[in-house]
Amino acid sequence: MEGREAIHTSTHDAHIEELRERRKHYYARFFRRFALLIIAFFLVPLFLVGWGINTYYTKFATARMTNSFHALVDNHRKIIELFLGERSSKLHLTAHTHSRDYLAQVSNLAHVFEMINLEQSSITDLGVIDEHGRHLAYIGPYDLMDKNYTNAFWFKEVMKKGLYISDMFMGFRKIPHFIMAVTRTENGETWILRATINTEVFRSLVENVTIGKTGEVYLLNQQGIFQTSPRFRGKIMEKSPFPVESFHEGTRIRILDADDQKHIPRQIVAQTWLKEPHWMLVVKQDYSEAFSDVNHANRATLVFLLLSAIATLIVTVIITKHMVAVIRRRDAEADQLSKQLMQAGKLASVGELSAGVAHEINNPLAIILTERQILLDLVGQTPSLDEEFKKELVESLSQVDVQVQRCKRITHNLLRFSRRTTSVIETVNLNEFLREVIELVEREAKTSGITFIPELEEGLPPLLTDPSQLQQVFLNLITNAVDAHDGKPYGSIHISTRSDDENEGVEVVFADTGSGISQKNLEKVFDPFFTTKPVGKGTGLGLSICYSIIKRLGGDVSVQSELDKGTVFTIFLPYSPPSDLQESMNEELEV
Amino acid sequence: MIGARILLVDDEVVFTKNMAKLLTNRGYVVTPVNSGDSAIRELEENDFDVVVLDLKMPGMDGITTLKEIKKLGLFTETLILTGHGAIDTALEATKLGAYDYLTKPCEIDELVAKIEGAWEKKDDAQKDDIQEKIKKVVESPSSAFSLFGKKKSKK
Numbered sequence: 001m002e003g004r005e006a007i008h009t010s011t012h013d014a015h016i017e018e019l020r021e022r023r024k025h026y027y028a029r030f031f032r033r034f035a036l037l038i039i040a041f042f043l044v045p046l047f048l049v050g051w052g053i054n055t056y057y058t059k060f061a062t063a064r065m066t067n068s069f070h071a072l073v074d075n076h077r078k079i080i081e082l083f084l085g086e087r088s089s090k091l092h093l094t095a096h097t098h099s100r101d102y103l104a105q106v107s108n109l110a111h112v113f114e115m116i117n118l119e120q121s122s123i124t125d126l127g128v129i130d131e132h133g134r135h136l137a138y139i140g141p142y143d144l145m146d147k148n149y150t151n152a153f154w155f156k157e158v159m160k161k162g163l164y165i166s167d168m169f170m171g172f173r174k175i176p177h178f179i180m181a182v183t184r185t186e187n188g189e190t191w192i193l194r195a196t197i198n199t200e201v202f203r204s205l206v207e208n209v210t211i212g213k214t215g216e217v218y219l220l221n222q223q224g225i226f227q228t229s230p231r232f233r234g235k236i237m238e239k240s241p242f243p244v245e246s247f248h249e250g251t252r253i254r255i256l257d258a259d260d261q262k263h264i265p266r267q268i269v270a271q272t273w274l275k276e277p278h279w280m281l282v283v284k285q286d287y288s289e290a291f292s293d294v295n296h297a298n299r300a301t302l303v304f305l306l307l308s309a310i311a312t313l314i315v316t317v318i319i320t321k322h323m324v325a326v327i328r329r330r331d332a333e334a335d336q337l338s339k340q341l342m343q344a345g346k347l348a349s350v351g352e353l354s355a356g357v358a359h360e361i362n363n364p365l366a367i368i369l370t371e372r373q374i375l376l377d378l379v380g381q382t383p384s385l386d387e388e389f390k391k392e393l394v395e396s397l398s399q400v401d402v403q404v405q406r407c408k409r410i411t412h413n414l415l416r417f418s419r420r421t422t423s424v425i426e427t428v429n430l431n432e433f434l435r436e437v438i439e440l441v442e443r444e445a446k447t448s449g450i451t452f453i454p455e456l457e458e459g460l461p462p463l464l465t466d467p468s469q470l471q472q473v474f475l476n477l478i479t480n481a482v483d484a485h486d487g488k489p490y491g492s493i494h495i496s497t498r499s500d501d502e503n504e505g506v507e508v509v510f511a512d513t514g515s516g517i518s519q520k521n522l523e524k525v526f527d528p529f530f531t532t533k534p535v536g537k538g539t540g541l542g543l544s545i546c547y548s549i550i551k552r553l554g555g556d557v558s559v560q561s562e563l564d565k566g567t568v569f570t571i572f573l574p575y576s577p578p579s580d581l582q583e584s585m586n587e588e589l590e591v
Numbered sequence: 592m593i594g595a596r597i598l599l600v601d602d603e604v605v606f607t608k609n610m611a612k613l614l615t616n617r618g619y620v621v622t623p624v625n626s627g628d629s630a631i632r633e634l635e636e637n638d639f640d641v642v643v644l645d646l647k648m649p650g651m652d653g654i655t656t657l658k659e660i661k662k663l664g665l666f667t668e669t670l671i672l673t674g675h676g677a678i679d680t681a682l683e684a685t686k687l688g689a690y691d692y693l694t695k696p697c698e699i700d701e702l703v704a705k706i707e708g709a710w711e712k713k714d715d716a717q718k719d720d721i722q723e724k725i726k727k728v729v730e731s732p733s734s735a736f737s738l739f740g741k742k743k744s745k746k
Contacts, residue, residue, distance in 0.1 A: 359647065363603050366696035370609035373699045377616050408696060 023331065027324050034320045042312040050305040054298060061294040065268075066253055069290070073251050073270040073283045076209065076217060080281065081274055083205055087123070087180055087197060088163060088276075090116055095184040095193040103128045103193070104136040113139045116195075123195040124177070131159070131190045140196065158183055158192055165277040167221045168199070168237060175199075176236050178227075203228050203236070206281075214265075214286035219279045220244055227279050233264075244280060247273050255287060340545060347472065358411035365404050365411075372400050413440055425577060428463045428470065430497055430506055431456040437474045438495065445482050449490035456497045460506060464576040465553055473546045477510045477569055480542060484514025484567060505555065505574040512568075517561040525559060554578040594618035595640040595710040600630040600656065601672065602648040610643075613699050619706070627651030631659050639667050641709045643702070644689075646673045646680050654684060661688050666717045668709035672697070 094103075094112055102108050113126045125140020133150030149155040158164035158181040166178045181194040206228040209217040216231035224244040229236045241262075245252075251272040258266040266287040273280050288295065375397055379390055413436055438452050445452065478493060485491040491513040498507045517525060526547040550557045554574045561567040597619050601607045607623035614621045622637070624630050628651055630642065642660060646653030657669055671692035673681045681692035690709040693702060 362695045363606065367603060367606045367609060369696045369698070370606060370613060373613050374609055377613065381616075404696060 023328075027328060030327070031320050031324050034323065035316050038316040038319065039312065042316070043309055046305065046308055046312070050301055054301050057297055057301070058294055061297065062291070065291060065294065069253055069268060069270050069283065069285075070251055072211070073272050073281060076206075076283065077251075077272050077274060077281050080205065080219075083202065084165060084180075084274075084276065087195070088165070088182065090122075091180055091182045091193055091195055092163070095182050100128065100130075100136070100184070100186050100189070100191045106137050106139065109137045110139050120201065122198050122201055124198050125196045127194045129155075129192040129194055131192075136191070154179060154181060155192075158194075159190065163276070167223075167225065167277065167279075168227045170237070178202075207231070211283065211285055212289045214289045215284065217281070217283050219274075219281055221280075222247070222278050230282075245271070247278055249273070336544075343545065354414040358414040361407065361411050365407055368400065368404055372397050372404075409439075424468070425464060425466055425581070428465050428467050429460075430463055430508070430573075431458075431460055433467065433470070434474065434495060434497065434508070437471060437478070441475065441478055441482070445478075445493070448482055448485060449488075450482055450485055451490075451492050453492050453494045454496070455494065457499060460497055460499055461575060463506060463573055465573060466577070469549045469553065470573075473549050473571070476542045476546050481510060481512035481514060481567070484512050484516070486515070488514070500572070503572065503574075505572050508571045508573065510569045510571075511566060513566045516563040516565055516567055517559070518563055522559060522561055526557075552581060554581065594620060595706060596620045596638060597622070597706065598630060598633055598639040598642045598667075599623040600625075600627065600642060600648075600653075601645040602626065603645075610702075614703075614706075617699075617703055627653070627656035627659070630656055631663075634660060634663055634665065634667065639665075640713050641690075641706050642667055642669045643706070644669055644671055645695075646671060646684065654680060654687070657684055657687050657689060666713050666720070668713045670702075670705050670709050 094116070098108070098112065103112065109126060109128060113123070116123055116126070125138065125142065125144075127138040127140070127144065128136040129149060130136055133148045133152070133155050135145050135147065138144050154164055154166050162183050164179075164181045166180075168176045168178050170176060177196055177199045179194055179196050181192050183190050183192050206217055206219055210231070211217065217228075218230040218234075219227035220240050221227055222244065224240045224242070226234055226236050226238050226240055234240060251270055253268065253270045256264075256267045256269055258264060267284050268287050268290045270283045271280055375393070379385065379393060434454065434456060438454060442452060481493045493513075494509070494511040496509045496511075498509075499505075500507050525543050527544060547557055550571060550573070554577045556572045558570050559567065560570075594617070597614060599607050599610055599614070599621055601610075601623075602625055604625055607625060611621040611623040622633060622639070624633055627648060630644070633639070634642070644653050644656060644660075648656075651659075653671065653673075657671075660667070660669060668690040669684075669688070671681050671684045671689045672695055673684075673692055681689075681694075685692060690712060691705055693705055
């Protein structure tokens, strides 16, 4: 029987192990699938939205950037044109409000020169030249009185157009400068008022404009010669490396690709032509700087997307872990429940078996009793019997009765035990009840050298409780107490009852002299599946079931223990169970 | 005076034989049978005051036999003998109209006391019935014919 039991438990354990392994795979698969699903559901729309926003914003920002570049170039053009226009109108006004003869006098010319430069020194010299290219008068830092300009390009141009603004040139002075000249025809004779523009003021107007770290502004003439020094790569009067387009109206914006050989990064270039003179205003900036805001925004979007993705991942993992944990807990609970059911089922089948056995024994017992009675009747009916024999016989027959009654008590206890496998709330005399339970296990315990010491308080009030469940608890505690004496030759189990009127209940104490429970394990004794018995010996469910039964019956159980000294379980049971338990029991009965 | 007429129903042949001997010793007229079927047959053919019926029997069990007995509509009282574990069934039997129950194994004196009680009850019921019938005949003589009809069930 024991061998079979062992084989049974080992296959059972293997089965549980296999089940656990399968569950582990299942949890892992569930975790993966669920996590992937959530990630797909979260991340795909997230990236779609991110991509959409990014594309739209880049387009929008580029348009805005281009527009602002456009405005910047236009503004600069206007400023330069205004500067040149102002100078030319001053010259024009002077020429037309003063006669040639008046201005030909150096003192008068000096006065006019002074007046023009009154607010700002905008011209460096001023000369009056007749139609043959000779200076009539000159005010300025250089000695140019004997210069003849008849063959000079500018002379021809101004004579033709009436106004001329030259490109930058070195001229006699060997510094870059440009001149402005207007003509006036007085009494059929044309004369020229010519001024050299203060290039310092003019150049600062263009060269001092800084746009960010990489932006530059410069002017080119139609031949592609720098009219102002660019901020990088080049100087005034040098030839620009970039080809110059022919004159056009309005502003053009281009993106120049990077030139790795010349170490020129990708640039955005805006260009516009001045009306007079035909100079091209160029505004340039590194693409990366000009669009840094856009890039910055792009990067921000990317970081945001990344953070969202990470957050999603973390949340996914947490949620999924939580869900797996919930499922795992549910499974564990289901396991515990099925184990409890198994235990209950075992108990019920043991009960059924013992009921059958007890019943079968009752029949022969009944016959033995009738036989005894027949003999007794015979003894009574036969007066001639030897007195000695009669006495012996009657004594013998009374012993038969005693032994039959003993058998009867055993079978009755067994039957009562089996009957208690169904739950009913009924009145229980606790002392009587405990005596029956003790009687049931006493013989078995005696073989292990364990004696029971009941100390039951007389006149204990009857309890309204579930005897079948109570029996399970008591048997469990006693079995545990007996098992706790493993390795000890003898011991005792002290069982006492005491009424506790204050709390309207009874206190039952089971104290054994067994091996005790360590302080560490003491906290866990009521946990399901906790056992110190070897694998296959205990389910670890006994005390947890006891605990839940006592709680269900409205009672309480506590434990004290000392290693090698013994363990004391104290159970409190109320006089009557909680009303909800009674109601549920009644409902079950009615069903 | 002649003791009660008892029908003893139990599948244990030795038990019925011994019990029959003991009860006969105590002045009863005992007919032992060993199955529900033969009990019903006996009851249909002869008059009994008390049936002592075992609940656990192969074939027709005690409860079914009791129901069959009740169907016969006799004044005979039934006393149930049962093992301790079958108290629920015993209680069910009393609900079905059994007089009382006893748990096996039982003392002969206990059994005799219960038999006496059952017999007395049967006699009283029979007397009441006759009185009632006489009363009815006095009130309406035409119903006198029913006296020769089927015996009225106690219930």
